[in-house]
Amino acid sequence: xxxxxxxxxxxxxxxxxxxxxxxxxxxxxxxxxxxxxxxxxxxxxxxxxxxxxxxxxxxxxxxxxxxxxxxxxxxxxxxxxxxxxxxxxxxxxxxxxxxxxxxxxxxxxxxxxxxx
Numbered sequence: 001x002x003x004x005x006x007x008x009x010x011x012x013x014x015x016x017x018x019x020x021x022x023x024x025x026x027x028x029x030x031x032x033x034x035x036x037x038x039x040x041x042x043x044x045x046x047x048x049x050x051x052x053x054x055x056x057x058x059x060x061x062x063x064x065x066x067x068x069x070x071x072x073x074x075x076x077x078x079x080x081x082x083x084x085x086x087x088x089x090x091x092x093x094x095x096x097x098x099x100x101x102x103x104x105x106x107x108x109x110x111x112x113x114x115x116x
Contacts, residue, residue, distance in 0.1 A: 015085055017054030019063065022081055024052040026067060026074035040069070 027037060034052075038045050041062070050056045058066070067078040 013054065016051075016057045018081060018085065019057055019078075020052045020054035022078060023063070023066065026070040026077065027052070030070040030074065032070070037066070037069070041066070 027034070034045055034048050037043070038048055047056075047058070051058050057063070064075065064078060067075045
């Protein structure tokens with residue numbers, strides 16, 4: 001097994017940050033305090049705090065359970081972000097193999113927490 005490269009770590013942290021930002025925005029939009037979510041899911045405040053800051057990430061199943069808890073729109077935006085990140089990874093692989101990038105429009109919809 002090969003050692004992690006600094007670029008692998010940087011990519012993981014960027015992905016964690018994007019998911020964490022979405023988690024925090026959706027929790028706040030749904031009107032939940034961190035302590036309420038921790039209590040509802042049997043989690044520690046530290047775990048939730050670290051996830052929302054992008055320092056670590058929850059298991060995918062738990063991430064989607066949290067998004068579902070925050071409402072259908074939050075769940076949909078989480079799925080959009082997941083797809084967007086998967087397409088970015090795919091483009092990186094294609095570029096590495098072929099030397100040219102494919103261009104994909106962001107998967108975020110109008111009104112999304114991530115829309116600029």
